[in-house]
Amino acid sequence: MDGADDGKVIRVELYKLNVYGKGSFFKSHKDTPRGEAMFGSLVVVFPTAHEGGALVLQHDNKEWTFDSAALTKAEEESSIAYIAFYSDVDHEVTPVTSGHRVALTYNLFFEDKKLYAKLPMSVEPVAPDEDRIEAALSAALANPDFLPQGGYLGSGLSFKYPISQYSTPSITVLKGSDAAIHRACQRLSLKPSLYVVYDTDDVSVLVPAQNTLHNGELENDITVLLCEECDGRIIHEFGASKPNCDYDDFDYDIIRLAWVTPLTQYFTFQSDYIAHGNEATAAYIYGDLCLAVKVGPYGDRRAGYEYVMDSILENRSSEEDGDNSGEENDDTAEEDVEEEAVTEGDSAEDDGEQTAQEEHGVH
Numbered sequence: 065m066d067g068a069d070d071g072k073v074i075r076v077e078l079y080k081l082n083v084y085g086k087g088s089f090f091k092s093h094k095d096t097p098r099g100e101a102m103f104g105s106l107v108v109v110f111p112t113a114h115e116g117g118a119l120v121l122q123h124d125n126k127e128w129t130f131d132s133a134a135l136t137k138a139e140e141e142s143s144i145a146y147i148a149f150y151s152d153v154d155h156e157v158t159p160v161t162s163g164h165r166v167a168l169t170y171n172l173f174f175e176d177k178k179l180y181a182k183l184p185m186s187v188e189p190v191a192p193d194e195d196r197i198e199a200a201l202s203a204a205l206a207n208p209d210f211l212p213q214g215g216y217l218g219s220g221l222s223f224k225y226p227i228s229q230y231s232t233p234s235i236t237v238l239k240g241s242d243a244a245i246h247r248a249c250q251r252l253s254l255k256p257s258l259y260v261v262y263d264t265d266d267v268s269v270l271v272p273a274q275n276t277l278h279n280g281e282l283e284n285d286i287t288v289l290l291c292e293e294c295d296g297r298i299i300h301e302f303g304a305s306k307p308n309c310d311y312d313d314f315d316y317d318i319i320r321l322a323w324v325t326p327l328t329q330y331f332t333f334q335s336d337y338i339a340h341g342n343e344a345t346a347a348y349i350y351g352d353l354c355l356a357v358k359v360g361p362y363g364d365r366r367a368g369y370e371y372v373m374d375s376i377l378e379n380r381s382s383e384e385d386g387d388n389s390g391e392e393n394d395d396t397a398e399e400d401v402e403e404e405a406v407t408e409g410d411s412a413e414d415d416g417e418q419t420a421q422e423e424h425g426v427h
């Protein structure tokens with residue numbers, strides 16, 4: 065604002081939508097102040113084809129014409145036209161002669177700067193809070209009761225991803241909170257990868273995403289196929305009772321897995337296989353994609369082989385005890401951390417990617 069108003073903070077409030085068809089006009093008027101601090105009006109005209117409908121302003125024997133139809137037409141790219149004026153300026157809209165003129169009007173208010181500074185931002189960034197995720201993960205790993213013998217951290221995906229029938233997405237396509245969890249892990253020197261959780265009749269099996277089951281053939285048991293052919297591991301969920309199964313008899317690993325964010329069904333797909341019983345039958349099983357990473361036991365979290373060891377090893381030119389680099393960057397200053405710090409949807413706030421736009425006023 066010019067003159068004495070220079071530097072003032074302006075609050076913009078959507079007032080109404082006007083749609084002018086052929087013959088429509090708005091006779092000359094001043095805008096009614098809606099509160100003491102209101103000083104002006106803002107008009108935004110959309111680039112819908114129309115003729116006529118110029119906004120004519122008059123003040124102090126002077127006249128200005130804001131011909132939105134001509135202005136938007138003159139632009140090569142589809143553009144809005146806008147004008148702001150003091151509300152006590154007389155203004156009118158001349159008759160529209162063809163097409164439709166669509167305009168939003170806003171009321172402009174001076175805002176007390178100090179008060180304004182205390183208000184929450186109206187447009188909060190929707191990016192997930194990576195620092196919080198990292199702190200929660202770090203706190204969990206510093207907790208001796210959390211996966212004391214080591215295991216896997218798992219995170220359900222919050223977004224959907226395009227997939228063809230026989231491919232799983234690459235980690236580089238992760239979006240929003242999924243990407244934030246991935247980055248937060250990396251900041252803790254963890255290197256998660258994509259896995260699929262298959263639910264068989266009696267157990268859940270974690271399978272590296274690149275080994276997903278496609279047209280496998282099995283003699284007797286789907287769990288055996290997943291563990292033997294797909295390098296799967298039977299999951300014993302951290303905090304849950306042991307899976308009720310006989311696989312202890314087999315030579316398969318049963319892993320402890322803690323869900324950092326719950327497994328979702330946003331990315332469920334179907335794997336087909338042939339089951340050979342007394343006759344061969346086509347069968348299928350559903351898998352849910354997730355992020356997971358192996359971590360070591362309490363006190364030696366870095367023993368998980370999926371930690372990013374390379375950079376650590378690069379920094380220690382001559383030493384050979386690569387697996388015991390626990391003194392570096394341990395991120396675990398906090399003590400008495402609660403287990404639940406990491407168990408519930410740390411990424412919930414970014415669901416939906418809200419936009420703080422004014423468009424909802426158009427109806």
Ligand SMILES: O=C(O)CCC(=O)C(=O)O
Nearest residue numbers: 082095107119157167169
């Ligand atoms: O549509 C316009 O350009 C102006 C509308 C207007 O003056 C008003 O809504 O008060």
Ligand SMILES: [Fe+2]
Nearest residue numbers: 094095105155
């Ligand atoms: Fe007006």
